[in-house]
Amino acid sequence: MDVHDTAGLIRQHLIDPYTCVRCGGCKEACPSEAISFVNYTFVIDANRCDGAGACMEPCQTGAIESWRLVAQAYTPEDQSNWQALPEQDAALAEDMPCLSREPARHTPRAPASAARPLVNLHSAAYPLAGTVVLNQRLTPAASMSAIHHIVIEYDDKNFKLLEGQSVGVIPPGLDESGHPYFMRLYSVASARDGEGAIPNRLALTVKRVTEDTEGKPHEGICSNYLCNRQPGDIVQLTGPFGTSFLLPNEQAARLLMVCAGTGIASMRGFIERKRLTAAASPHALMLFCGSRTLADLPYGEALHVLAGHQIDLDLSLSRVPGQPKRYVQHALLDRHAEIAALLNSPAGHVYVCGLRGLETGVTEALRKICERNGLDWAEVHEAMLATGRIHFETY
Ligand SMILES: Cc1cc2nc3c(=O)[nH]c(=O)nc-3n(C[C@H](O)[C@H](O)[C@H](O)COP(=O)(O)OP(=O)(O)OC[C@H]3O[C@@H](n4cnc5c(N)ncnc54)[C@H](O)[C@@H]3O)c2cc1C
Structure with a gap:
């Protein structure tokens, strides 16, 4: 608990339930297990x-960047019943002008040369209406x-x-307790130039969720809503979100992109931008993709066309009949010397995106790669974090 001895007040860290997308990244990252999920709301135990x-690192929307100066801490139960954060008591806050933004030790950094991102231009209260112009299934009908x-x-x-960056999508309708559905985030799969270089068009890569994380049947609210949209349908957008998972703006930068499933979305945006600025080459763009089979790989054909002359494509397939399961971690370890050189170079940037499990496996692989090449992962990691050269976005 952050107690201010001068006034005996508590500077309480809270999560804004209105902008939180319930991804759970904060709960996983909290070492003191202060965050719990109560009544479909993430709450922080001040004690x-x-x-x-x-x-703070995993939060894309800024919901985690909330503080209130209080005489008595809000309990987790109080927080679980909020639809929005309570107003700050102005009398208590007089001595604390910077209450809304606490620079945290773990705040992730963008590469120093990255363009400045715009964020929160549209909220759930003031969404942007978008029109679907294309909805194309990328994986074959037979694919799971x-x-x-x-x-x-x-x-x-x-x-x-x-x-x-990512955008929010607000699915229409109400949840079981009669509240509007909260928005879901989707990584932007296009370059800043717009999809097909049309500036007011964005692309998303959306996986239809049909089961929950335990494998029980569950029809995901927003992903199904999006995948069912037809050209001409209107969807409500929020955002943009994300201030650190950004492309360095240096010609010499080398990107190690590691992804699985829909994690390819951001990487597609990076590759498109590099191609549009004539900066794509296998040396600059290493893409390690994990997929169950070749057919399950989103944008597989397009990636193969680029492989070898614009990108260095390394595929790991985990469900090919008669072949051993191969994951991105294996592919990274196979090329340990090249990866170690990239980690150790000021021009090297690492981006990891996909389902949450990916983070642990890739981190462990990077640690082993350092070990095999005489580097200290803790030191390398710290230096990369401090210079905005390593980024994880898992959900
Ligand atoms: C920063 C960020 C970027 C994201 N980018 C993308 C993206 O580019 N493409 C994309 O499809 N999704 C992306 N997501 C996930 C997305 O926001 C939703 O969580 C996802 O679409 C499920 O929402 P839903 O409303 O359909 O499911 P809900 O009705 O909210 O149900 C959620 C249930 O589905 C499970 N679930 C969620 N995602 C998956 C998944 N991919 N596979 C299997 N089970 C899942 C959850 O564990 C939970 O049990 C991103 C999330 C974050 C936080």
Whole structure:
């Protein structure tokens, strides 16, 4: 708990339930287990919160960047009943002008040369209407995973997106407790130039969710809604979100992109941007993709066309009959010397995106790669974090 001895007040860290997308990244990242999920709301126990901000790194929407100066801490139960954060008591906050933004030790950094991202131009209270212009299934009908490429056009010149950012989509309707569904985030799969270089078009890569994480049947609210949209349908957008998973703007930069499933979305944006600026080469763009089979790989054909002359494509397939399972971690370890050189170079940037399990496996692989090449992973990692050269986005 962060207690201010001068006034005896508590500077309480909270999560804004209105902008939170319930991804759970904060809960996983919190070392003191201060965050729990109560009544479909993430809440922070002030008695456990160490105030160090490890929870802030995964949050894309900024919901985690909320503080209130209070005489008595809000309990987790109080927080679980909020639809929005309570107002700050102005009298208590007089001495604390910077209350809304606490720089945390763990705040992730963008590469120093990255373009400045715009964020939060549209909220759930003021969404941007987009029109679906294309909805194309990327994986074959026989594939277990239905992944769609969805292009949305919008009419707001200020809604400028950078590769690596995400947008929110608000599914229509009410949840079981009668509240509007909260928004879901989707990584932008197009370059800042717009999908097909049309500036007011963005692309998303959406996987239809048909089961929950335990494998029980569950029809995902927003992913199914999106995958069922037809050209001409209107969808409500929020955002942009994300201030650190961004492309360095240096010609010499080398990108190690590691992804599985829909994690390819941001990487597609990066590759498109590099191609549009004539900076794509296998040396600059290493893409390690994991997929069950070749057919399940989103944008597989397009990636193969680029492989060898614009990107260095390394595929790991985990469900090919008669072949051993191969995951991206194996592929990274196979090329340990090249990867170690990239990690150790100021020009090397690492991006990892996909389902949550990917983070642990890839981190462990990077640690082993350092070990095999005489590097200290803790030191390398710290230096990469400090210079905005390593980024994980898992959900
Ligand atoms: C920063 C960020 C970027 C994201 N980018 C993308 C993206 O580019 N493409 C994309 O499809 N999704 C992306 N997501 C996930 C997306 O926001 C939704 O969580 C996902 O579409 C499920 O929402 P839903 O409403 O359909 O499911 P809900 O009705 O909310 O049900 C969620 C259930 O589905 C499970 N689930 C969620 N995602 C998956 C998945 N991919 N596979 C299997 N089970 C899942 C959850 O564990 C939970 O049990 C991103 C999330 C974050 C936080």
